[in-house]
Amino acid sequence: MTTPITKILVANRGEIAIRVIRACRDAKITSVAIYSGCDDTAYHVRLADEAYWVGPAPSRDSYLNQRRIIEVAKISGAQAIHPGYGFLAENAAFAKLCEDSGIIFIGPKSETIALLGDKLEARRTAIKAGLPVVPGTDFDITDMSQVKQNAQEIGFPILVKAAAGGGGKGMRVVRADDPLEESIASAVREAGSAFGDGRVYFERYLERPRHVEIQILADMHGNAIHLGERECSVQRRHQKVIEESPSPIMTEELRSRMGKAAVDIVKESGYIGAGTVEFLVDQDRSFYFLEVNTRLQVEHPVTEMVTGIDIVREQFRIAEGQELSFRQEDVRPYGHAIECRIYAEDPHQDFMPSTGTITEYREPAGPGIRIDSGVLSGSEIPIYYDPIIAKLVIWGRTREEAMERTLRAVMEYRISGVHTTLDFACAVMRSRGFILGDYATDFIDREFPKRDFVCRDATVEERAAIAAILYEHLSRHKVTTTMARTPQDDSGWKAYHRARGVRRLNGGR
Amino acid sequence: MTTPITKILVANRGEIAIRVIRACRDAKITSVAIYSGCDDTAYHVRLADEAYWVGPAPSRDSYLNQRRIIEVAKISGAQAIHPGYGFLAENAAFAKLCEDSGIIFIGPKSETIALLGDKLEARRTAIKAGLPVVPGTDFDITDMSQVKQNAQEIGFPILVKAAAGGGGKGMRVVRADDPLEESIASAVREAGSAFGDGRVYFERYLERPRHVEIQILADMHGNAIHLGERECSVQRRHQKVIEESPSPIMTEELRSRMGKAAVDIVKESGYIGAGTVEFLVDQDRSFYFLEVNTRLQVEHPVTEMVTGIDIVREQFRIAEGQELSFRQEDVRPYGHAIECRIYAEDPHQDFMPSTGTITEYREPAGPGIRIDSGVLSGSEIPIYYDPIIAKLVIWGRTREEAMERTLRAVMEYRISGVHTTLDFACAVMRSRGFILGDYATDFIDREFPKRDFVCRDATVEERAAIAAILYEHLSRHKVTTTMARTPQDDSGWKAYHRARGVRRLNGGR
C-alpha cells in the first residue's frame, strides 16, 4: 500500500535543507521550510514553497524544537518530515513523535534509530549479524575513578566516543600519557551540548585505519541494496572533510564483501530507508564495523555522482511505501567523484570557525561540477550552527580527471568575508598522499604536520603587494574613482594593451 | 610525433571562452584570453590566466581581427589557438593564417574547413561518401531574375541558405506565395553582415523534419569515433534553443547507421578534430545529410553529460598529435541530457534581443545540473554579439528525470535586468509535444501558435499585485526602510509566524 506524499516539511537549514527542497521540486512535492530567528532570509527560506518561523536562533529553541516543528507540519498540511542530517535526523524520540502524530518521518522507524543510535546496541547488532567489530567497552562511562583501568584493559591509544554521537562531536583520542580525565570531561561537555546526551564510551583506537562506508537503501518490501562505498579518511577534528568514491583501496571482491556485510546488518536491524554502514579498514584490507548512520549523510552526493541515483528521491519513494526504482544489478558505478566540504573555518588557525558575512559568493561551474550550497552573496554564517558553507562535488571519468577538476573548481571559487577551507582542499589535491590514494585517517598529521596548507601561486604575495601599492598610492594622491570621464582619465588598461602588442614581455605566470 | 601544448589563446568571448579556459585549467595549460573594448571586465577575462585587448567593440575590429589575434598569440607565447564557435571558428583563411604562422589551430586543417564550409562542396563530398542528401541547388544565387524559376524547379517551400552560413543566420523559408526576392535580399544582407559572404543557395524545405546530429572526433592516427547523437529540433529563427540526447526517436540500429555515415564523411574529407555531422530525419526515420560543422558546437555539453567524455580536452589531445583517449566501444552513453540555451531575448516579443545590465544573476544548482555561463551579476549584454547568457545542461537517469530537473532549474534561476528565454524553456518542458518526445523543427509553430509561453504559477499576478501594493503603500506613507530599529519597527515577519502557529490557514499555493 502506498501513500502518495504531496507536501514535505524540511526540518533543517542550510545546504541540506536546500538539497531536500530541490528533490521536492523534482518530485512535484510542495516543500515547507522552517527557520529560526536568524535565518528568516536564508537561502532555504527563499527556495522553499512555504516557510514557517519555529523559534529564536539557538537550535534547541528552533531546529530542535520538536513540538513546534510537529505543529508547523500540521498547520501547513505536510504529510511527511525530512530531517536532513544533524539536528533531529537521528533522534528516536522525534521519529516517535512523528509516528504518534500521524506524520511520516522520512528515515528509519523510531525503534531502529534507537537501536542503532545507541552505539553499544549497534555493536551488539553487528556482532549478531556476523560483522567484525573493533575491540572496545560495551558500557558507557559513569564512574570516573574507573576510567584509567578501563582504558588500560582496552589498551592505549583509546578513542573516547559519545554514545549518542556522530560528526566527530564529543570524540577524543587519548594516548597513554594524555590527561584522560580532562579529555573525558571535555568530550562529555561537548556531547551534552551537541546531543543533549553526555554519555561516552571507549573503543580501541586503530592507528592508521581508513574510514570506508557503504551507502544502503532499503524499502518496505524487503529490498535492501547497497550503492558501493565512499572513502572518508580525510578528516580534521575527527570530522570528514573530503570524501571520494570509489575508494582508492577498493577491489571488486572487497566491495562485494563489505556491501554484503552492510546489507546483513540492515536486514538484522529491520532497517527501512537510506543509511550508511561505516567501517574501518586496516592496512591488510580487513574491515571492522564502526556504526550505522540512520540518516542521509553529508557526503551522499559522492555516491549520486558515480551511480546516477538520486538518493533523496529514493527516500521519498521508500517513505511512500513504493519499491526502490532499481535493483542491485542496476547499480553500476561509473567514473570517480570527490567531495570537498567547504567550511567557514580557517585551516591556518587549526580550523577555527570563522563567522561573519559572506560579502561575495561566486561558485565555480563547468564540466563535472556539482555544488550543494546553503548561502548567497550577503549570507551570514551564524555562530549557532555548523559552519558548513557548501559541498563541492566533482565527477571525472578517472580519479585523475576528478582531481584536476577539483583543483580547477577550488581556484575558481570566490568566497570573501570569511575564512574557508578552500585552501585546505587545494593543498590536499596537491599532496603526495592524496594523489597516490595512499592515505588514512591520520592523513592531515602525516601530510601536513605543520598545518602549512600552502597552495597558491608563488607570485600571489607579489601581486598582493602590487594591488596594495596601487590602492594606497591612489588614495594618497586623493584620486577619487568616481570622478571618471575627464579627458586624462585612463586606467592604463587600454593604452597598455595597445602598446603591449608591439613588444615581447618577460612576465606572466 | 606529439607536440605538448602549454599555452592556448582562446579566440572568443562569453560562455564558450570560459568553457575552453576551464579545460585549459584542467589540463594545466596556461590560458590567454582576448577582449574587445567592451569586454575588458568580462568574466572570461577574469578567469583566464592572461588577457589581451584586441580592438574596439565591433567584432570585425576585435574578435574577428585575425592579424591582431595572431600577434597576441605570438606575444603571449601561445602555441595554439582555440576558436570556440562562431567568430573565426569556421574561417578557413584564419586557420590557414595560423598554419602559416606556426600556430596550432585547434580544429580541422584549413582545407577541410574550406571544403566543408562551402555547403555546396560539402554536399558533393557527402554524396561521394555515400550519404543521402536533400534535393537542392548546387550553385549559389547570383542572377535575381532567375530565382523564381530555380525555386519552382526545386519545388516550394524552399529554404534559402547562406553558403558560408551557420547558426540560422541568412536563412529564410520561402513558400509559394511569399515575396521571394525580398526574402533573398534580406538573407543576403544578413549573411553578409554575419559572415562577410553574402552567397546564398536553395534547398528543398522538408516540412516536419527532425534535426539530429552526430558528434564526431577524429585524431591524426586514423581513429574516427562518433559519440552518438543530439536531437536539436527545437528551434526559433532557425536556430537551436533546446537540445537533448539521446533523441526520442533514436533506436540502436538507426544510431549505428547514422554514426557510420558520420564517420564515413569524416574519413572521406580527411577530417581531423571535433566536429558535428548534421542530418535531417523525416517521419519514416530516413535521414539526409545536411552539413558538417567543423567546430565545437554550442550544444556539445549534452554529449559530454551522457558519455562522460570531455570533448574540449579531446580536442587538445588531437591538436597535440595524441591518440584519442578511448575507442568506439568505450563510448557507452548513460542517462539523458537536455540543454536549454538561455538568451537575453524576450520570447513574448518574437525573441527580440534584450540588451542591458544583468542586475542580479543567480544560478540554480543541485543534482544533475551543469551551467556553462558567460556572465556574472553586473555583466552587460552588449549589442555587438550573440545574446547568449548561459547554457543550462541537465542530466537525469531517465528523460523524465531530466525534464523534472530542467523545470526545477528554470524555476530556481534568477536573472534580472534583461528579458530571458527562461520562460520559454519552462513552457517547452511543460508542452505536450516535448513531453511525449513527439516534435520536429516546426515545434514552436505547432505547439505555441500564439507564442504564449506562459509557464508560471497562476497566482503570480496576484502576488505581484500584493508586492506592488505593499511597496506603494509604504512609500506613500513615507516610511523609510533605513530608519529601522525603532521599537514599533516590525515587518510583521516574526509576529506573523508566531501567531500563524495557532490556527489553520486557508492559503498557500
Added chain:
Amino acid sequence: MESVSSRPGCQAFERGEMSMPHTRDRYIVTVDDREFDVTISRDVEGYVLEHKGEKRHVAVRRLSEKKFLLNIDAASSEVDIARDGNKLDVFLEGKHMDVRVEPYDLAELRKRAGLAVDGPEEKVIRAPMPGLVLTSEVKPGEKVEKGKTLIIIEAMKMENMIRAPFPGTVKEIFVDAGQAVEKNDKLMELE
C-alpha cells in the same frame, strides 16, 4: 516583540525591516491587463490584504534596495521591484510584469472622467532595443496593416523586424537607414 540576539551572525535579522502606520487603505492594482481591487490593513499578525472577500496574510522583508522577500499565507516569494515612470516593474518567478497601483479614490475619479490608465494611446513607434536601422520598409503617407514590417533594426547580428502594432497611416519617420538608435528612440509615428 520577541527579544532578538544582537550577536554577530544574526544582525541581518534586525536590519532593513519596514514599519508602517496602522491605517486601512484601498487600491486599484493593474498587473499587465488584470485589475485587482485590494484593501490593505495591519493586524497583530502582520499585514492583511483583502481582494474579493479573500484575505491574505502577508509579511515582507527588504533584502536590498530593490529586492523583497514576501511571505503570503506562508508561501515564500522573492520579488524585485523597480519604479519605471508611473508604473512599477515587478520581477517575480522569472517574469517581468508592469504593475500600476492607484489609490481607489483616484482611480474612481479617473474612470468617471473616462480616462485610460495609460493616458491617450501612444501612436509613436519606438526602438525596442539599441541597434542599427537597416531599412525603412514604408513611406510617409503609406497605409499599413497591423503586423506590417515598418523598419528593420540590426542588433546582435540579427535582423529584427519592427511591425505595426495597429493599423494606421505613416505620419512621420524619424530615422534613416544606417542610423544607430538607442532603446526607446522614436522611430516613426502612425496616425
Added chain:
Amino acid sequence: MESVSSRPGCQAFERGEMSMPHTRDRYIVTVDDREFDVTISRDVEGYVLEHKGEKRHVAVRRLSEKKFLLNIDAASSEVDIARDGNKLDVFLEGKHMDVRVEPYDLAELRKRAGLAVDGPEEKVIRAPMPGLVLTSEVKPGEKVEKGKTLIIIEAMKMENMIRAPFPGTVKEIFVDAGQAVEKNDKLMELE
C-alpha cells in the same frame, strides 16, 4: 586615447576607472612577513612597478567599491581590498593577506627609530570569533608555555581551544565562564 562607443552595453567600460598624477613614488610593502621595496611610476602604457630591478607593467580597473581587476604583465588577477585599521586586507586567489604600505621615507625613519611596523608587541589575547566562554584553564599569575590552552570558547557547537601564542605569565583575565564574547573582545593579558 581610442574613441569608445557610448552605446548601451558598453558603458561599463568607461566607468570606474582610476586616474592618477604622473608622479614617481617609493613604498615599503609588507605582505604577511615578506617585505617589498617598490617604486611606482606611470608611463604611456599604464603603471610601472619596479622591485629589485624587475619591472611589472600594470593596468588596474575598479569593479566595485572593494574589488579590482589587475592586469600585471598580461596576467589577470581579481583582488578585493579593504582597509582594516592601519593595514589592508587583500584577498587574492582565496587567500586573505595582511598588507601594510608605507611611503619609503616614513618606513626608513621608523626603522632608524628601531620600531616594528606593528608597534609594541601585543600581549593581549583576543577572541578569534564570537562565542561562549566555557572555561578558563589558567589563573592569574600562572606561568604558561607557548601552546598551552588558556580558554575554551564554544562556537558552532565546537569547543575551540585558545592557546598561548608565546610563553608568559597570566596578568589578567577579562572574561568569566558562561560569558558571551564578540570577535576581538579581550580575553586575557599575558606578560
